[in-house]
Amino acid sequence: MRTPQELFSLQGKTALVTGGSRGLGLQMAEALGEQGARVVISARKQEELDEAVAHLAARGIEASAIAVDLSKEANVQPFVEEALRRLGQIDILVNNAGASWGAPAEDHPLEAWDKVMNLNVRSIFLVSQAVGKLSMIPRHYGKIINISSIAGLAGNGPGTMQTIAYNTSKGAVVNFTRTLAGEWGRHGITVNSIAPGFFPSKMTKGVLESIGVDRLAKGSPLGRLGDDEDLKGALILFASDASKHITGQILAVDGGVSAV
Incomplete structure (x- = not known):
């Protein structure tokens, strides 16, 4: 019995983190590496990836990067194949890459949606x-x-945000997680989701400026708000064998906002 x-x-272990060049993605790549995993991160901009790899290397973490949209x-397929070439196998997949767009629903551009x-x-x-078919299913092991x-768990209150596409997309991720967990459990793959609340980042900068950090924190x-450590514990739980009997779960890391 393990301790x-x-x-x-x-x-x-090996890990692939999309959207891993900054913000929450970099925090999570750091956590995986600190626990001993070899890491590949991805993002669109090579210069941000170079900075992230240097940041991780300075902490003794073995990491490399792939620039991809x-x-x-x-x-997608060439990206996953390249990650497999570097890692040999993918034990942990963190699907973090994402985008947002703020606009009233009645004026939301279709191209932005x-x-x-x-x-x-x-x-x-x-x-x-791709990761399932090329690595996890054949080995009967994987952590997604x-x-x-939390924007995918509820709507926005009056006077807060106007992000209908983002909220809708994150609601889809919630049910994608539950559905894939149900399908791939027979392959020994666990699928879980972390639902962050407000963390200072490039993506949330506009919201924080318009609504105000103090107002959001009071809620x-x-x-x-979340800080540079607050996703690490939840991520390592889901990425490690400590969660070998946990799948299809959505864990809010939001200071309790979604509970009240």
Whole structure:
């Protein structure tokens, strides 16, 4: 019987993190590497990836990067094949790449709706499908962690945000997680989701400026926003064998906002 320390260890494991060059994605790549995993991260911009790899290397983490636009279907299979060439196998997949768009529903541009849906939903399906078929299903082992959002658990209150495409896409990620967990459990693959609340990031910068950090923090039972450590524990739980009997679950990391 393994100890808790052994169950949470990622020594000898490999991980692929999409959208891993900054913000929450980089925080999660850091956590995986700190627990012993070898990591490949992806994003669209090579210069941001270079900075992220240097950041991880300075912490003793073995990581490399692949520049790719996952909203384009043709890019997905070569991307996964390249990640497999570097890692040998993919034990852990973190589907984090995403986009947002703020606009009133009545004026929301269709092209912006499609941009959000293609990256936030379609690419998660395509990447998971490719990783499953090429690595996880044949080995009867895998950990898939989809990054949704508390925005996918409820609508927006008056005077807060106007992000109908983003909320809709994250709601889709929630049910994608549950459905894939049901289908792939027979393959020894667990599929779970982390639903972050407000964390300071490039994506949330506009919302934080328009609504205000203090106002958002007051809406949380813990009275604060997320920080650079707050996703690490949940991620390592889902990425490690500590969660070998947990699948299809959505864990909000939001200071209690979604509970009140």
